[in-house]
Amino acid sequence: MSKPLTIGQVAASSGVSTHTLRYYEQAGLLRPVGRTDAGHRLYSPADLDWLQFVMRLKATGMPIAGMQAFAALRAEGEATFGARQAMLIEHRDAVLARIAELQTNLAAITDKIEHYEAAEREIASTRHTDNSFVKDSP
Template sequence: MTIAEVSRKMDISADTLRYYERIGLIPPVKRSKSGIRDYSEKDLGWISFAKCMRGAGISIEALIEYVALFQQGDDTITTRKQILIDQRDELEKKIEEMQGTLTYLNTKLEHYEDMMVPKERKLAEE
């Protein structure tokens, strides 16, 4: 599959795909005799993984380390698992913080007309 096909299928720019490969966020993609990237289903799996993890806010550094360890083989399974555990824990903290912010906003919105509008009007008059 060409980079253009993968870009359309995975909804990710060709530049981002090249960047992900260049920095080691996905393993190197095999190339045709003419040097054109030829993405396999395995490559698509790595791209899906990277997109999902980046979408969740997982650091590029952690993902690069994970991919590098994966390429070293089964001796790194424990370390790779620990990276995922650490990233999950960080994500849970972020979700908790965001949930607190959402609760705060919802409370503010519930009382906006009664409390906030009069306060804002008073501030505007000063």
């Protein structure tokens, strides 16, 4: 088993601030983690795996309330597998809809870029063939 990590080590390796890690624990997104005799947090590999999953939910737009509901179901154990699966299916579908919307918007932006590129080529072509822009050499 890997050696438990301190909150500072987890923050450095995950890119999540120590303040955010404490907030996630307080908000119920993370289970209470182990502690040293002095009371310092120690994160296990399982804690890090769960944190990574929470960060993915956040990155894909799941609201904090949704993440809290999912974490609460997780804490209840195996009896909630179906409910958790249903939540993830709903979230996946929302993410796919957002990706489709982004792809539509990206296609419109790409079309506009191509429009400007064609317009610039046309202007450049006109300048090369228009004698009013060409100086005669002596």
